[in-house]
Amino acid sequence: MQVAEKKIFIYPWGHERRFNAYSNYFRSLYGARVQKVSIDAGFTCPNRDGTKGIGGCTYCNNDAFNPSYCIPTKTVTQQIEEGIEFHKWRYSEAVSYLAYFQAYSNSYAPLDTLKKLFEEALSFPGVIGLIIGTRPDCIDDEKLEYFQELSKKYYLAVEYGIESCYNKTLKRINRGHSFEDAVLAVKQTAALGINTGAHFIFGLPGEPREEMLNQVDIISELPLKTVKFHQLQIIKGTMMEKEFLEKPEDFKLFSWEEYLDFFITFLERLNPAIVVERFTGEAPPRFLTGEGWGKKRTDQIVSLIEKRLEELDTRQGKKYQDKR
Numbered sequence: 290m291q292v293a294e295k296k297i298f299i300y301p302w303g304h305e306r307r308f309n310a311y312s313n314y315f316r317s318l319y320g321a322r323v324q325k326v327s328i329d330a331g332f333t334c335p336n337r338d339g340t341k342g343i344g345g346c347t348y349c350n351n352d353a354f355n356p357s358y359c360i361p362t363k364t365v366t367q368q369i370e371e372g373i374e375f376h377k378w379r380y381s382e383a384v385s386y387l388a389y390f391q392a393y394s395n396s397y398a399p400l401d402t403l404k405k406l407f408e409e410a411l412s413f414p415g416v417i418g419l420i421i422g423t424r425p426d427c428i429d430d431e432k433l434e435y436f437q438e439l440s441k442k443y444y445l446a447v448e449y450g451i452e453s454c455y456n457k458t459l460k461r462i463n464r465g466h467s468f469e470d471a472v473l474a475v476k477q478t479a480a481l482g483i484n485t486g487a488h489f490i491f492g493l494p495g496e497p498r499e500e501m502l503n504q505v506d507i508i509s510e511l512p513l514k515t516v517k518f519h520q521l522q523i524i525k526g527t528m529m530e531k532e533f534l535e536k537p538e539d540f541k542l543f544s545w546e547e548y549l550d551f552f553i554t555f556l557e558r559l560n561p562a563i564v565v566e567r568f569t570g571e572a573p574p575r576f577l578t579g580e581g582w583g584k585k586r587t588d589q590i591v592s593l594i595e596k597r598l599e600e601l602d603t604r605q606g607k608k609y610q611d612k613r
């Protein structure tokens with residue numbers, strides 16, 4: 290009996306996966322897996338220290354997303370060493386690393402301090418670049434010029450927490466900046482040829498599903514290289530947990546099935562040129578209030594999303610309309 294040959298279709302991003310995947314993007318750049326290693330360099334945030342606000346964004350608890358080896362009392366070098374060790378059992382084939390300055394706002398310090406920390410990371414053997422997670426209001430021309438210089442020699446990305454395209458939501462979650470601030474930062478960064486990323490949360494209070502979905506057309510027009518999406522999770526000890534416990538009817542948390550449907554529809558409208566790094570976030574269950582999605586790991590979630598894309602014979606950007 291002859292087995293029918295499966296046809297392999299190569300999408301605009303150069304491989305057969307049905308979305309523009311982050312891991313493939315790095316393989317295409319470096320020909321091998323590149324592993325991110327998180328660092329908590331002891332930064333704070335203007336939305337916590339009183340410069341912009343006190344108490345921070347209502348959902349914020351950095352501990353819920355920080356890997357265990359990230360402790361700011363350890364040097365950058367120590368954290369990279371331990372991070373590489375931590376990832377080794379799972380990703381033994383990785384030989385190149387990106388130092389991911391993850392916790393709080395990683396450009397919120399004088400330029401000299403940034404230089405010292407970033408250059409320590411870049412001098413570690415195997416580190417080929419930096420990912421700098423920050424807020425849209427924590428950059429200026431001087432810092433961007435420095436990032437531009439670094440990006441001529443290394444991989445460099447600045448990732449902005451944007452979270453929502455709606456100012457009413459940003460106000461409600463106490464972000465302390467507007468969507469216009471975010472657009473300006475993204476445009477200024479991208480204009481210098483720096484890889485620019487953004488992070489968004491789906492399920493924030495006060496945003497109906499339709500409104501959440503319509504953000505895709507706004508995001509698609511931004512000069513973004515990468516995006517990360519998370520479903521809202523209510524983290525213990527946050528202001529949002531208090532709000533949630535007092536008024537649960539204000540929150541429409543996604544079930545896994547709802548999120549899968551929502552995300553596929555979103556992905557179909559997303560600009561195919563934007564690389565998608567994450568679909569979901571998974572804070573450890575001990576940090577969560579309310580129901581989580583059980584014990585689904587990131588790789589299982591990615592497989593389930595890819596399986597659904599296949600079943601529906603659809604892909605990222607299938608319904609994208611280029612308005613640029």
Ligand code: SF4
Nearest residue numbers: 334336345346349393
């Ligand atoms: S900007 Fe980031 S670190 Fe600062 S309070 Fe908000 S989520 Fe937390």
